Amino acid sequence: MSATDPIAVFLTEAAELLEQIEAGLLDLTHRLDDKDQIDAVFRGLHTLKGSGAMFGFDALAAFTHHCETAFDRVRKGDVPATQELVSAVLAAQDHMRALIDQPNGDHEETSLVLLTNLQMAVDGKAGAPIAVPAGASAAVPVTAVKTQDGQKTWKIRFSLPTNAMANGTNPLGLLDELRELGTCIVVADTKAVPPIDLLEPTDIHLAWDVTLTTKSGRDAIEDVFIFVMDEMQLEISEAGGAPVAQAAKPAEAVAAPVVATPEPVAAAASAAAKDAANDSRQPAKVAENVRVPAERLDELMDRVGELVIAQSRLSQLADASVEIQLRAVSEDIERLSGELRDTMMVLRMMPVASLFGRFRRLVHDLSRETGKVIELVTEGETTEVDKTVIDRLADPLVHLVRNSIDHGLEPPAERAAAGKPEAGRIQLSARQSGGEVIITIKDDGRGINRERVRAKAESSGIIQPGAVLSDQELLQLIFQPGFSTAATITNLSGRGVGMDVVKKTVEALRGAIDVVSNPGQGSEISLRIPLTLAIIDGLLIRVGKGAYVIPLSAVEECLELSIEDDMRSRGRSFISLRESLVPYIRLRELFRTGTKPDPFQKIVVISTGTERVGLVVDQIIGDHQTVIKSLSKLHHDVATFSGATILGDGSVALILDVAHLVASGQQQEAHLRAAG
Incomplete structure (x- = not known):
């Protein structure tokens, strides 16, 4: 796909719009009466709908139209903004990503469930929302067939991100866990494997079709993929039979579905005109930025690196020479290459705000899932780090935040008994120290129970009973593979995987991890990462x-x-x-x-x-x-x-x-x- 492909431009702009919509919705959770945020979310949905129709993403345009209509009613004061409505649109926003990534997929069931939940939220009806099917991006119908001994046969299809193995995920381990649930037949789909001259050994291009006969339910199957579910494509359905759960169509839709217009360009132009009329107060944007593919920056960095090596060679020759002109040229080249290097380093730098912003949604969702009141605080968002470092730190930080919420923060009743505020506090901070950036995840929870850590390490054979360890060595045991002090396995943690991946990723970045924990006061994990890897x-x-x-x-x-x-x-x-x-x-x-x-x-x-x-x-x-x-x-x-x-x-x-x-x-x- 060329860099000037209009579809590629739309995909980039759609990703930015979805990020803006998500940020606006998360801000609304704290200030439901903020009209500016309501207007901002409405504009984002309206623009996304118009652009989607213009570029042929008709399913996206039709689905987004319902969310836009709901927020238009909020904007006009017909219905109030509620936490339920915000949560429903957040879930719908995730589905919009799936409609963009897989425009030709079967999304009908998931769309129906999400629109039903949206209608309930708009109508102010109490009650739990209808569960969105697993693998929402594919929305495979769930069908039922039971064997005589109570077992069910499930059809599972999954594919992992291309860089999954580089991030520590072993697909063979996932297949082994599925086999532990029952009788398993696995077929690998090799259609996406590139020619051997283009094949990267560390990349994953396979998908797997699994037929599993087990007494376990869907939840047990989903638990196998709990730590990679956010990034992977997963489809789960039961073999044979009629659909078990079909969401009833809402009696009254929020608005009639958008019909694909034969003149999409005219429709998009009309949408743009409405945007201008609805938001005449907004100043016109000036094109001050140029989008450059990351691969080009990486290639340019390689060339600068070779130039620095050549300059070093030239300086060595000049020092051994008596030619004054050669020395003068060498000094000029050294100065220019140094300035070019510094400029190149700045081009690759990104503020960690782009990394921290992802955790607002994560904390919001986990707060609803666990029933804990969680306050997320971020500091030092303007601290800049190499883009490669930010990309590779995303998954480790997700693991650390999940563990802080699950293991660290207590339920509201337990916090009240300990004299703590009801809301648990998760603090993400970043600061620069010399040539390093220090990213800290801090919570005010119960802290790390050193006795349980030692007991678990001794029972697992990680350390010898009675071994003399410093406090830091004892705390570092939580990063051992398979180590977990959780009494039960939850959707967040407890399987003993994740923290060892964090350590491996940080060490691969030439970084280090420091752990500080005070019983009853919380824990603080600091990642010390180089500013650049080049x-x-x-x-x-x-x-x-x-x-x-x-x-x-x-x-x-x-x-x-x-x-x-x-x-x-x-x-x-x-x-x-x-x-x-x-x-x-x-x-x-x-x-x-x-x-x-x-x-x-x-x-x-x-x-x-x-x-x-x-x-x-x-x-x-x-x-x-x-x-x-x-x-x-x-x-x-x-x-x-x-x-x-x-x-x-x-x-x-x-x-x-x-x-x-x-x-x-x-x-x-x-x-x-x-x-x-």
């Missing part, structure tokens, strides 16, 4: 005959270690630094260089948060603009290094993993203190 400022060092790079943002200071001090500290590798002992690691021994130490070794003190460790090196060469190159898959388990870079002379320097080295130094300190 180019960093590094400190170039030499150990033996090899060159290595330490991210400059982690460097606190450099000290000299004489041979006498080195020999004196043998057996207890500590230095006294302003009345505190800092452990240090001899990189020459860690890397087994087989060389003798330089007469005057150096200690580079690095830190992650409050923890520090020293690295003994032979020589500090100086500052170096580091273009990060990923290690091959053969080296994915080498924890000491996070990547590599190419030096000016063409040689390779490995980039040290600061978080791993600091953790190793702290463990060494703990062992020495225990032995002493």
Whole structure:
């Protein structure tokens, strides 16, 4: 599809409109009488309907027309805005996304259920809304057939996002869980698999058709996919028979369905004219932004990285030359490449507000689902992070927020008994610290029960009974695979999956996780993430005959270690630094260089948060603009290094993993203190 394809333009604008509609609806949940928000939601629905009709999305236009009519009645004062109406339109807004993603799908049943709920909300009728069928995007009819022993046969079709395996989801594990429910027949759909020369080994292109005979119900099947349901396509139906539950058509529709007009362009023009008439107070938008595909930015970043490497080579040649003109040109190129690098970094930066905004809807839905009163507070939304970092942090933050709500926040009655406000508080904050951004998820719930964590870890064989652990080591156990202290499995958590995926994702971003928890007061989980994944400022060092790079943002200071001090500290590798002992690691021994130490070794003190460790090196060469190159898959388990870079002379320097080295130094300190 070309970049100028009008359908592609519509899809982009529709995604923005849906985000605006969702934000307006969530704002209305706090201020139901806010006429500006009511008007904003109405305009968004009206524009989406007109654009959908213009580009041939007739089902979207017809469905959106009902929601638009409902908000038009609210806008005119005919009916009040209620929480039930907002929730009904929020659910309808999710269905609009499905109508855009799958315009030719069978959406009739889901549309009918949602419009029934919308009609009930507009009429102010009490009662629970009709449940929307699972896999709403496909709306497969649910049919019933029972065997003599009470078992049912279910037809299940599911497909995962292309990057699911990269985010830690194993489709084989999902199939194994389905097999545990009963007799299972699995058929893989390979139609979407690309030619082998275009195939990425880490991407998923398969879909699966499963025939499951089980005594379990739909809820048990949906629980298998609970942690990936937001991103996947899932269809569940019972085999054979007539439909079990068909939503009755509303006696009076909110408005007559929109009939596809033979002149969609004229219809869209009419819609635009009505928009202008209804909102003459709004100033005309000025096209100040240019949409650029992310792939082009990534390609440009690669070119800038190669330019930085070439500039480093040129600087090295100029330093060895006596030609003054060559040195002058080298300095100009160095200045220009530095400015280009900084400009490129800014282009890739996005405020974390785009990430935090997604959680308003999540918290709203979970509040209704759990019956807990939840207040979401965000801080530091203007903090900017690399776009790639934001994309990869979305799923980990969802897991953390879900766990804070399920495990952390108490029900209203329990909070009242503890003297806490009825509303539990979830705080998302972001701040920049050097070359890192620190994203914090904080709640004021019950905190982490350390006794239960230890008991679960010992019973699972993660640690030995009675093992001596620091408080931070104990809290870090919650990120072990399969670890969960939940007494029962819920729709939110309890299966022991999710938190280990969080840790793997953060570590893949060269980040670290800090946990602080006070019983009865809540928990705070901080993610320390690099601002960018492409180019960093590094400190170039030499150990033996090899060159290595330490991210400059982690460097606190450099000290000299004489041979006498080195020999004196043998057996207890500590230095006294302003009345505190800092452990240090001899990189020459860690890397087994087989060389003798330089007469005057150096200690580079690095830190992650409050923890520090020293690295003994032979020589500090100086500052170096580091273009990060990923290690091959053969080296994915080498924890000491996070990547590599190419030096000016063409040689390779490995980039040290600061978080791993600091953790190793702290463990060494703990062992020495225990032995002493």
